[in-house]
Amino acid sequence: xxxxxxxxxxxxxxxxxxxxxxxxxxxxxxxxxxxxxxxxxxxxxxxxxxxxxxxxxxxxxxxxxxxxxxxxxxxxxxxxxxxxxxxxxxxxxxxxxxxxxxxxxxxxxxxxxxxxxxxxxxxxxxxxxxxxxxxxxxxxxxxxxxxxxxxxxxxxxxxxxxxxxxxxxxxxxxxxxxxxxxxxxxxxxxxxxxxxxxxxxxxxxxxxxxxxxxxxxxxxxxxxxxxxxxxxxxxxxxxxxxxxxxxxxxxxxxxxxxxxxxxxxxxxxxxxxxxxxxxxxxxxxxxxxxxxxxxxxxxxxxxxxxxxxxxxxxxxxxxxxxxxxxxxxxxxx
Numbered sequence: 001x002x003x004x005x006x007x008x009x010x011x012x013x014x015x016x017x018x019x020x021x022x023x024x025x026x027x028x029x030x031x032x033x034x035x036x037x038x039x040x041x042x043x044x045x046x047x048x049x050x051x052x053x054x055x056x057x058x059x060x061x062x063x064x065x066x067x068x069x070x071x072x073x074x075x076x077x078x079x080x081x082x083x084x085x086x087x088x089x090x091x092x093x094x095x096x097x098x099x100x101x102x103x104x105x106x107x108x109x110x111x112x113x114x115x116x117x118x119x120x121x122x123x124x125x126x127x128x129x130x131x132x133x134x135x136x137x138x139x140x141x142x143x144x145x146x147x148x149x150x151x152x153x154x155x156x157x158x159x160x161x162x163x164x165x166x167x168x169x170x171x172x173x174x175x176x177x178x179x180x181x182x183x184x185x186x187x188x189x190x191x192x193x194x195x196x197x198x199x200x201x202x203x204x205x206x207x208x209x210x211x212x213x214x215x216x217x218x219x220x221x222x223x224x225x226x227x228x229x230x231x232x233x234x235x236x237x238x239x240x241x242x243x244x245x246x247x248x249x250x251x252x253x254x255x256x257x258x259x260x261x262x263x264x265x266x267x268x269x270x271x272x273x274x275x276x277x278x279x280x281x282x283x284x285x286x287x288x289x290x291x292x293x294x295x296x297x298x299x300x301x302x303x304x305x306x307x308x309x310x311x312x313x314x315x316x317x318x319x320x321x322x323x324x325x326x327x328x329x330x331x332x333x
Contacts, residue, residue, distance in 0.1 A: 009150055012093065013080045020072025020100050024065035027104050031061045034115055043110065043120035051120040064107040072100040079148075086150050093148045098141025105133020177323070178233040179316050182243070183303040185226040185271065185284040193223050225272050226284045230302060232313060234320050237292065239282050239302060247273050247282060248300065252324035256293040258317035260310035263289045268301050290314045 035057065042060045043051025055063070076096035079089040109130035114123040197219030205212035224242040231238045237255065239248035265283045269276030272283070281301040283289065288310040292300040304310035 007082055008080050009082050009089070012076075012089070012148075012150065015093075016073065016076030016080055016096065019097070020069045020076065023072065023100055023104055024068040027068060027107060028061050028065045030108070031057075031064075031111055034111055037115045038111065039114055039117050039120040039123075041120060042114060043123050046123070046125060049121075051114075051123050054120055060107075060111075064103075068100055068103050068107070071103050072096055075099050079150075082150075089150045090145050090148050094141040094143075094145030097144045098137050101137035101140060102134055105130055105137060108133060177316060177320055179313060180229070180231050181305065181309060181313070183228050183230065183284050183305045189226065189285070190223055193219050228282050228284060228303065230304075230313070232316050232320070234323065236320070237300075237317060241273055241282065248280065250292065250294065250300065252320045254295050255317055255321035255324070256295050257321060258290055258292045258314040260304070260307065260314045261289055261291050262287060262307075263291070263301055290317070292317060 038057065041054040041056050043053065044055045044060060045051070045053030075092060078084070078092035079096065106125075109126045110123075112129045113126040114120055117123055197215055201212040201215040201219075204215060227242055229240040229243045231240075234252060236251040236253075237248065238246060238250075240246050263283070263286065265271050265281075265286045268274055268279055268281035268283060270283075271285065274281045274283070278297075279299040279301065282303065283301060284303045288304045288307045290302045290304050290310050290313045292302070294300065302313075304313055
């Protein structure tokens with residue numbers, strides 16, 4: 001029994017059970033106040049000429065109250081189990097309120113439309129009551145969706161967050177041992193690529209349209225290779241050309257050291273991803289970069305955008321390399 005109770009949002013359950021009952025009781029109480037002004041039997045269906053189907057007062061009110069309760073319980077009940085997604089529970093709570101109030105508005109509009117009449121065949125549904133009630137039902141239902149706060153529960157995301165916090169507590173430097181950055185060539189380079197491709201492509205398109213498309217596509221691909229995404233953390237260093245194609249993956253244990261430097265792309269074979277004289281480079285321009293020394297003696301050069309970013313990335317790589325050499329243990333205090 002305790003396990004079943006733990007699977008339910010108790011606050012939502014109390015509301016789901018109580019609200020439809022109170023709403024049905026309020027409807028029945030208001031109907032009793034109007035009893036003296038209502039015809040007998042009451043209309044429960046209408047056509048263009050007025051009432052077309054009829055039922056005694058007790059059936060109309062009792063059946064209406066039961067319908068309000070049943071609809072409310074059926075929809076509100078979907079918001080009670082904790083195992084369901086939070087968004088779904090919010091939506092169902094709002095829909096439950098909306099449907100309950102809508103049913104009450106329809107039933108109340110039918111009663112008010114018959115008040116003061118001797119014959120229910122002359123009655124009409126009161127559109128004012130129906131419009132105001134349905135508008136309030138819609139508005140309050142939306143408010144409930146945003147205002148309802150489901151009971152919290154422990155999830156796999158909480159487990160991962162706890163593991164992260166425990167790791168940070170045991171090694172405070174963990175939060176600083178991660179960096180992600182994008183580097184790209186200067187804007188003038190992209191302007192040059194546009195000028196060198198779009199104008200010729202416009203002329204070629206007059207004679208060979210498909211060749212113009214090929215020229216533009218080649219220019220776009222070439223420009224994409226002047227973008228790189230760099231990610232460094234305790235697992236090592238990864239570099240992605242155009243943000244998606246991984247060209248470098250250096251484990252932390254293979255890094256001997258790193259230093260910030262001002263490099264010339266020509267010294268490493270040019271822009272883009274290059275292998276040159278035993279070195280690997282991913283340079284989008286000359287300027288601030290990080291030169292990584294691997295354990296096997298090879299070098300890696302990476303564009304870093306600014307001198308400050310180069311210093312930060314080099315320091316990070318040195319820290320993760322030192323930590324890997326200590327078999328993942330935090331530095332001794």
